[in-house]
Amino acid sequence: MIGIFDSGIGGMTVARAVEQLLPEYSIVYLGDIARTPYGSKSPATITDYSLRNTEFLLEKGAEIIIIACNSASSVATEALRREFQTPIIEVITPAAEKAIATTKNGRIGVIGTRATIRSGVYDQTICDRQPEFKVFSAACPLLVPLVEEGWINKQETKMILRRYLHPLKDRQIDTLVLGCTHYPLLKGLIQARIGKRVNLIDSSVETAKYVRELLTAQPELVHRDENGATTHRYYVSDLTDSAQMVAAKIFERPLELLLT
Amino acid sequence: MIGIFDSGIGGMTVARAVEQLLPEYSIVYLGDIARTPYGSKSPATITDYSLRNTEFLLEKGAEIIIIACNSASSVATEALRREFQTPIIEVITPAAEKAIATTKNGRIGVIGTRATIRSGVYDQTICDRQPEFKVFSAACPLLVPLVEEGWINKQETKMILRRYLHPLKDRQIDTLVLGCTHYPLLKGLIQARIGKRVNLIDSSVETAKYVRELLTAQPELVHRDENGATTHRYYVSDLTDSAQMVAAKIFERPLELLLT
Numbered sequence: 001m002i003g004i005f006d007s008g009i010g011g012m013t014v015a016r017a018v019e020q021l022l023p024e025y026s027i028v029y030l031g032d033i034a035r036t037p038y039g040s041k042s043p044a045t046i047t048d049y050s051l052r053n054t055e056f057l058l059e060k061g062a063e064i065i066i067i068a069c070n071s072a073s074s075v076a077t078e079a080l081r082r083e084f085q086t087p088i089i090e091v092i093t094p095a096a097e098k099a100i101a102t103t104k105n106g107r108i109g110v111i112g113t114r115a116t117i118r119s120g121v122y123d124q125t126i127c128d129r130q131p132e133f134k135v136f137s138a139a140c141p142l143l144v145p146l147v148e149e150g151w152i153n154k155q156e157t158k159m160i161l162r163r164y165l166h167p168l169k170d171r172q173i174d175t176l177v178l179g180c181t182h183y184p185l186l187k188g189l190i191q192a193r194i195g196k197r198v199n200l201i202d203s204s205v206e207t208a209k210y211v212r213e214l215l216t217a218q219p220e221l222v223h224r225d226e227n228g229a230t231t232h233r234y235y236v237s238d239l240t241d242s243a244q245m246v247a248a249k250i251f252e253r254p255l256e257l258l259l260t
Numbered sequence: 261m262i263g264i265f266d267s268g269i270g271g272m273t274v275a276r277a278v279e280q281l282l283p284e285y286s287i288v289y290l291g292d293i294a295r296t297p298y299g300s301k302s303p304a305t306i307t308d309y310s311l312r313n314t315e316f317l318l319e320k321g322a323e324i325i326i327i328a329c330n331s332a333s334s335v336a337t338e339a340l341r342r343e344f345q346t347p348i349i350e351v352i353t354p355a356a357e358k359a360i361a362t363t364k365n366g367r368i369g370v371i372g373t374r375a376t377i378r379s380g381v382y383d384q385t386i387c388d389r390q391p392e393f394k395v396f397s398a399a400c401p402l403l404v405p406l407v408e409e410g411w412i413n414k415q416e417t418k419m420i421l422r423r424y425l426h427p428l429k430d431r432q433i434d435t436l437v438l439g440c441t442h443y444p445l446l447k448g449l450i451q452a453r454i455g456k457r458v459n460l461i462d463s464s465v466e467t468a469k470y471v472r473e474l475l476t477a478q479p480e481l482v483h484r485d486e487n488g489a490t491t492h493r494y495y496v497s498d499l500t501d502s503a504q505m506v507a508a509k510i511f512e513r514p515l516e517l518l519l520t
């Protein structure tokens with residue numbers, strides 16, 4: 001069983017991609033809606049919550065853990081790997097490697113929460129591999145509340161995006177990492193504002209692809225449920241109408257959310 | 261000692277008013293930044309957090325508790341009064357009574373978080389006292405994140421306010437309750453958008469006045485610290501730069517925040 005957690009519902013974009021790319025695996029998901037959002041909180045608090053979320057998923061039978069949250073991946077991955085023997089997958093490396101493989105001019109933009117951008121983890125991951133590349137990043141803290149409100153196509157969201165993306169517009173980037181699992185829901189608006197020629201990298205899809213490669217190479221890591229015997233359970237630490245709404249939008253079907 | 265809690269830093273507008281109106285009393289404050297915001301979460305979760313916050317303040321020596329958060333006041337007051345002997349003060353009644361005393365035409369607007377507006381507590385409190393009055397309310401869930409980002413005077417905030425206040429503009433209200441302790445920071449923008457002739461009721465100031473009346477009538481409730489011997493302690497469950505910034509803005513001085 002594949003365990004996935006996020007601060008809330010954004011990580012469901014990862015779960016959805018895992019469902020599609022790895023249909024023979026069961027999923028247990030935890031969205032920590034009671035303490036959402038993580039991206040404006042301190043590294044110590046985000047790490048504490050990530051440890052507790054991982055314990056919950058392990059108790060439910062998870063054999064690997066995907067941290068489907070860029071903020072938690074940025075600040076809590078090392079602590080989780082120290083604490084648990086279970087393989088811990090984060091969303092940063094798959095997105096960073098895809099960006100490196102995609103860029104032609106070596107100029108990469110990254111947008112994310114304040115916690116993700118402040119950690120500098122994308123800059124470090126990219127520059128460790130390609131020291132001559134330039135990374136330009138921008139924190140976009142209001143995008144998560146806007147997505148959670150369902151303000152996906154509102155004029156105000158467009159204006160706020162324009163303000164956030166403005167410093168990246170002059171940098172001649174040809175690739176932009178959507179460094180938050182909520183942002184795929186704003187993909188169209190972001191593409192329109194940053195320009196058609198900029199490649200958008202979706203950390204959710206890249207992480208699902210990375211897990212597929214991992215399980216092809218090491219199939220013994222996770223038990224497979226053949227012949228349609230998979231079960232997917234979506235837990236949340238708080239149950240709200242807007243969570244139900246955004247979850248249904250992500251999965252394009254009504255999703256039963258289970259209260260922890 | 262007066263105990264005050266909020267989901268975060270908005271309740272500091274209440275603490276600031278208490279400092280000014282009741283200079284002879286010590287204050288212990290708890291801002292639950294690690295789990296902020298409350299206003300989009302469920303009543304059960306908000307109540308659970310409110311119980312724990314109250315326990316914390318009582319351990320620190322609080323003799324009365326002010327719930328300096330409209331969301332928690334709306335859904336958790338009864339549970340706190342059942343659980344604790346200590347007097348529990350909420351912010352709804354003082355604001356509702358001031359609105360009743362202020363309106364000339366009996367048409368009152370209320371803005372607040374989703375939790376506050378959905379609870380219907382302002383409608384009920386006003387209509388219990390004045391059944392012929394009309395209450396018109398609007399949930400404004402993005403205002404808290406905007407204030408916490410310090411976007412106090414940005415064009416996008418003005419547009420979002422215009423959208424939220426639009427349904428109230430046609431209602432001929434002459435009084436508008438700022439039913440969230442973050443909103444006093446947006447007072448100027450709200451006044452400009454709702455019109456000069458509408459009276460704004462600040463739940464923070466009204467609550468501080470109510471506590472002053474209570475302690476005048478029942479001085480035995482809280483120990484006084486005469487001759488400048490008061491101590492004010494401001495605790496937070498998470499420490500972030502933006503919390504420091506907004507706290508300094510509210511108090512017009514740098515404020516030492518203590519991590520719980």
